[in-house]
Amino acid sequence: MSPKTPPPPSLLPALRSNAWFGACPAAFQQALLERACLWQLQPGEALFERGEEAEGLCCVVSGALHAGAVHADGTRTLLAHLEPYQWFGEVSMLDDLPRTHDAVADSAASVLVVPRASLMHWLAEHPADWQHLARLACAKLRLVFTVLEDIQRLPLEQRLAKRLWLTAHGYDSDAPQAPPRRQIRVPQEQLALMLGVSRQSVNKALRQLEVQGLLGLRYGSIELLDLPALQRLFAA
Known part of the structure; x- marks a missing residue:
């Protein structure tokens, strides 16, 4: 160090x-x-x-x-x-x-x-x-409660959409101060670990979101193309 x-x-x-x-x-x-x-x-x-x-x-x-x-x-x-x-x-x-x-x-x-x-x-x-x-x-505690509830009620695609949306807002979803980030540089392996699923499952869910026009998979990053639509997916 x-x-x-x-x-x-x-x-x-x-x-x-x-x-x-x-x-x-x-x-x-x-x-x-x-x-x-x-x-x-x-x-x-x-x-x-x-x-x-x-x-x-x-x-x-x-x-x-x-x-x-x-x-x-x-x-x-x-x-x-x-x-x-x-x-x-x-x-x-x-x-x-x-x-x-x-x-x-x-x-x-x-x-x-x-x-x-x-x-x-x-x-x-x-x-x-x-x-x-x-x-x-x-x-942080409120976020943990939300994650636990999401595990029980949301399919993987919606949980992934929510995690990407929260990451874009720096986990300050209630009162964001800065514009959300459109480029997310979180490896798919790490997304899989955070969601408690396999990397293959995360990749499949990302591809489904890409087909819907909500994001684009780039080399080393994920580009969020439609944040409002991403939010509607998990808030429905």
């Missing part, structure tokens, strides 16, 4: 494109940025691993990470594909317990890390800001 460096103040407007960060008070936004360091990761390098003590609150600035785990029998689970400017790591900040999953760089990545000790010191002096960490955790 490369040496940690202070983030530039010019990063603040980009961070505000995230719905959670953008809704935080300006003083708390500034406190997070001033206390943070930029960590540089190489492809395949872990930011942290399951069971480690929490280092701090994190935000992807460039590149991408995936959050998941490798189990004792060699099987992998994948919970999320993290891209700019998504925040994560709040659970261990709230309960002071070890990390629940691995966070590993998919490509060369920069990650903003707000050290736990420094953030806890700020929160001790500004206890009202605890509600913002709780709000971040609640947004």
